[in-house]
Amino acid sequence: MSEHGFDVVGEARDGVEAVNMAYSLNPDVILMDVSMPEMDGVEACRQVRAAVPGTKVVMLTMHADQEVLANAIRAGACGYLVKDCSTEEIASAVRMASTGDTALSPQLAASMLDEVRKLDMAPTREDRVVTKREEEVLQLIADGCSTSEVADQMYISQKTVKNHLASIYQKLDARDRTQAVLQAVRMGIVSLE
Amino acid sequence: MSEHGFDVVGEARDGVEAVNMAYSLNPDVILMDVSMPEMDGVEACRQVRAAVPGTKVVMLTMHADQEVLANAIRAGACGYLVKDCSTEEIASAVRMASTGDTALSPQLAASMLDEVRKLDMAPTREDRVVTKREEEVLQLIADGCSTSEVADQMYISQKTVKNHLASIYQKLDARDRTQAVLQAVRMGIVSLE
DNA sequence: CACGTATTGGGTCGAACGGTCCATCTAGCA
DNA sequence: TGCTAGATGGACCGTTCGACCCAATACGTG
Numbered sequence: 066m067s068e069h070g071f072d073v074v075g076e077a078r079d080g081v082e083a084v085n086m087a088y089s090l091n092p093d094v095i096l097m098d099v100s101m102p103e104m105d106g107v108e109a110c111r112q113v114r115a116a117v118p119g120t121k122v123v124m125l126t127m128h129a130d131q132e133v134l135a136n137a138i139r140a141g142a143c144g145y146l147v148k149d150c151s152t153e154e155i156a157s158a159v160r161m162a163s164t165g166d167t168a169l170s171p172q173l174a175a176s177m178l179d180e181v182r183k184l185d186m187a188p189t190r191e192d193r194v195v196t197k198r199e200e201e202v203l204q205l206i207a208d209g210c211s212t213s214e215v216a217d218q219m220y221i222s223q224k225t226v227k228n229h230l231a232s233i234y235q236k237l238d239a240r241d242r243t244q245a246v247l248q249a250v251r252m253g254i255v256s257l258e
Numbered sequence: 259m260s261e262h263g264f265d266v267v268g269e270a271r272d273g274v275e276a277v278n279m280a281y282s283l284n285p286d287v288i289l290m291d292v293s294m295p296e297m298d299g300v301e302a303c304r305q306v307r308a309a310v311p312g313t314k315v316v317m318l319t320m321h322a323d324q325e326v327l328a329n330a331i332r333a334g335a336c337g338y339l340v341k342d343c344s345t346e347e348i349a350s351a352v353r354m355a356s357t358g359d360t361a362l363s364p365q366l367a368a369s370m371l372d373e374v375r376k377l378d379m380a381p382t383r384e385d386r387v388v389t390k391r392e393e394e395v396l397q398l399i400a401d402g403c404s405t406s407e408v409a410d411q412m413y414i415s416q417k418t419v420k421n422h423l424a425s426i427y428q429k430l431d432a433r434d435r436t437q438a439v440l441q442a443v444r445m446g447i448v449s450l451e
Numbered sequence: 452c453a454c455g456t457a458t459t460g461g462g463t464c465g466a467a468c469g470g471t472c473c474a475t476c477t478a479g480c481a
Numbered sequence: 482t483g484c485t486a487g488a489t490g491g492a493c494c495g496t497t498c499g500a501c502c503c504a505a506t507a508c509g510t511g
Contacts, residue, residue, distance in 0.1 A: 196457065199457095247443075247450065251450055406467095417491065424469070427469085434469075
């Protein structure tokens, strides 16, 4: 398998196995799938980076999910590829990782930059005025849900929905859900169907 | 006064006098001011058209109020001028009225067409899903007003505001003010600031 | 380890909300 | 002259909402 410029020293079937093998084999690069049994790739990446700092991790995923990408970057991944890329592209990404470079699928480059921007500029300019859960509450209410319906769909109690709303009221300078949703629509936080 | 092609046979100081004089003098055309003591021009126009069908009425007003214009057209006015037009334009409008034509100030022509459109197409396509007052309530709530604030600004009781809202809920298929306002925004009934 | 934030949740309380009855008044219509 | 729709209100009732307390858990930062 040295035709690509590197040797495959091992294969793991799940996250736990990957971490153990990384510890014993101490490879230069690990090609890690996001979706894995026992332990997902992002968590495995985090543990590998903590246990074996010299090992580079390239993540491989099915979907260009920005949320997962962000977590992978935070976990210390040195590359992130979507699965529809060619074998040569994967090999290239592994070689780049070994030399300290970062490989990234084109369709992920843009959201990658956005994520880095958020990470770096979070203290100076907070784009996310409301948290993820608060945003979910706003969108559901905009979609016509009552408090109890929001609670059911988010698998939380009505009280928690109200807590999120109370937090939203402060952040969006609203005094009731009507104003909060309207403000969220103006700010582009939620969509109007 | 025949320099303009017609004679002035009388002048009335208020709406009641205008109706009486129209009945006795049976003029070809009446130049009627919208704002008049005793009886406003629109009502006077209505009564003249009922009592003396052959008489044409040209309305004269200070403001290009679409609501008043609509009422005047319904009242049977054959022309509608804003007061900043020239003497010759007024004379022209009177002559046109006498021959059965309709004179209209340019700035009123557009809203006139809109009004005609509404009148003709009202049975087939009801643009106005909510009434004028209901629309006011929706806009104020969209602007951030509470029930009591809406009541204050519209000079009505909170109960009436609630009544309007209840009517709105049925028409817009909403169950609370949040959904009602959002639906109104989607339908373009109210503006988002 | 302490600290802040996010998320989850409980309880209470007064105000607001929505629904259901009802009545009055005005316009426009048949 | 009724009839209908619109606008205006009143009274009542149950539910919901928002504000104000509070606490437990988890997570990341310093």
